[in-house]
Amino acid sequence: MKARVFVTLKSGVLDPQGRAIHHALKGLGFDGVRDVRAGKLIELELAEGTDDGEIEQMCRKLLANTVIENFRVERLG
Amino acid sequence: MNSAVIVFPGSNCDRDLAVALNQVTGVKPHMVWHRESELPSGLDFIGIPGGFSYGDYLRSGAMAARSPVMRAVAEAAGRGVPVLGICNGFQVLTETGLLPGALMRNSGLSFVCRPVELSVENSQTLFTSRYRAGERITVPVAHHDGSYQADAETLQRLEGEGRVAFRYSGAVNGSANSIAGIVNDGGNVLGMMPHPERAVEEAHGNTDGRRLFEGLLETALA
Numbered sequence: 001m002k003a004r005v006f007v008t009l010k011s012g013v014l015d016p017q018g019r020a021i022h023h024a025l026k027g028l029g030f031d032g033v034r035d036v037r038a039g040k041l042i043e044l045e046l047a048e049g050t051d052d053g054e055i056e057q058m059c060r061k062l063l064a065n066t067v068i069e070n071f072r073v074e075r076l077g
Numbered sequence: 078m079n080s081a082v083i084v085f086p087g088s089n090c091d092r093d094l095a096v097a098l099n100q101v102t103g104v105k106p107h108m109v110w111h112r113e114s115e116l117p118s119g120l121d122f123i124g125i126p127g128g129f130s131y132g133d134y135l136r137s138g139a140m141a142a143r144s145p146v147m148r149a150v151a152e153a154a155g156r157g158v159p160v161l162g163i164c165n166g167f168q169v170l171t172e173t174g175l176l177p178g179a180l181m182r183n184s185g186l187s188f189v190c191r192p193v194e195l196s197v198e199n200s201q202t203l204f205t206s207r208y209r210a211g212e213r214i215t216v217p218v219a220h221h222d223g224s225y226q227a228d229a230e231t232l233q234r235l236e237g238e239g240r241v242a243f244r245y246s247g248a249v250n251g252s253a254n255s256i257a258g259i260v261n262d263g264g265n266v267l268g269m270m271p272h273p274e275r276a277v278e279e280a281h282g283n284t285d286g287r288r289l290f291e292g293l294l295e296t297a298l299a
Contacts, residue, residue, distance in 0.1 A: 013226060014251065016182045062143060065136055065172065068179045068226060 001046050002076040003055055007064045008039035078297040080106035080122040083150065083166075085141045090127035090163065090274065097274035098124065101290035102297075111144040121297035122159050123150055125166030127219070127272060137180060137222040138168030147173050159203050159293060160266045164220055167258070167268035176261055176268045177235070178227030183220070184251025190219040192283065194246040195257050195271060199239045202260050203296050204267045207288035213246060214285035216271035223270040225252040225259075235259055243269055 009015050015037050022036040042063055044055070055073050064071040080098050084091045091108065098106045106124070107117045116123070131140035141147065147169070154160045154175055162170040170176045183189055192215050197208040208214065227235070232253055235241055243258035250270070258269030273286030 014181065014184065014224070016184050016186050016224075016251070020186055062135070062139065065139065065179055067171075067177075068181065 001048055001050065003044045003046055003050075004074040004076065005042040005044065005055070005059055005063050006039060006072045006074070007042065007059075007069050008071075009037060010068055010070055013068050078102040078104055078121045078294050079117070079119050080104065080124065081109045081116055081120050082106045082124045082126055083109050083111065083146055084126070085111045085128070085130035085144065085169075087130040087132055088126050088128035088165070090165075090272065093272075094124045094126045094163065094274045097277045097286070097290055098122075100277060101287060102294050109146060111141065111146045114145040114149060116146070116149045116153060120153060120158055122161070122293055123153060125150070125160065125162040125169050126274075127164030127166060130165055130169065133222070136168075136172065138165060138170075138172040141165075141169045142172035151175060154261070154263075154266050157263065157265050159296070161204065161289075161293075162266075162268040163272055163274065164218075164223075164270055167270055168222060170266060170268040175266050176259060177231045178225055178253075178259070180222050180270070181224045181226050182222050183224055183249075188219075188221045189223065189250055190217075192217045192276075193249050193257075193271060195243045196246055198241045198244050199260075201239070202242055202264055202267065204260070204289050204292060205242055206295065207292040215276070215283055216273055216286050217275045217283075218249060218271045220250070220270055223250040223252065225256040225270075227253060238262070240264075242267055243271065 017038040018036040059071040168180045197212045200208050200210040245255040273289045276283040276286035
């Protein structure tokens with residue numbers, strides 16, 4: 001089974017990378033972009049039966065730094 | 078003074094720190110590989126050096142913070158052993174939770190590598206006793222992820238408790254309150270982005286970092 005973990009910066013946390021991407025999009029003429037926030041997608045290939053609690057522990061212990069980041073888990077199959 | 082320097086794959090200031098400690102204290106530090114689960118006994122000081130541990134993968138300091146040796150470091154810090162994290166070492170200390178907050182990408186997105194002016198905000202810590210409060214010193218920085226961020230409540234607590242050890246005099250990386258270094262609530266763990274070990278001897282062109290190690294030595298011998 002697979003799971004996807006989306007790690008995003010908490011709102012209010014400054015995101016210089018998002019700002020740079022925003023700036024570059026503007027430079028390409030995409031004027032309709034209001035804001036850009038960059039994050040990470042981590043794909044996990046897991047043993048059958050891995051429960052939600054265990055995936056959440058993985059996120060809290062390593063995959064996300066909960067001081068500055070939020071995470072969301074999406075299970076695939 | 079019995080010191081240890083922790084070495085991770087990708088550390089690159091470990092030997093500079095060892096040379097600085099050897100010069101100031103007259104004793105070579107133990108170099109401790111990250112796979113070790115125990116530290117040498119009777120340590121007076123633990124240094125976590127700069128570099129790019131684990132290639133900065135995932136987040137700067139994230140992997141190193143979960144390595145076996147950091148459990149031993151956290152345990153020693155809990156007993157009051159002085160711990161200094163420099164640059165990547167500061168990132169490792171925030172990732173382990175030994176210091177609050179996080180170090181994020183510099184606000185200007187560029188790697189910043191130059192001497193910067195700092196003010197010594199608190200001269201009463203184990204690490205800053207040889208400086209005068211408010212003194213301006215110059216110490217080199219070399220980092221990409223040095224923007225110190227914490228929530229408003231944490232910042233207020235750090236400021237209120239005098240736990241900001243060093244502050245940048247000018248704009249460097251976008252750190253909240255221009256914070257360059259903080260101590261934990263016990264006062265025995267310091268994390269700082271600037272590199273005091275690169276300002277220890279005349280050949281460095283500047284010796285403003287030397288007194289930090291001299292202060293530690295004084296404490297260890299007291």
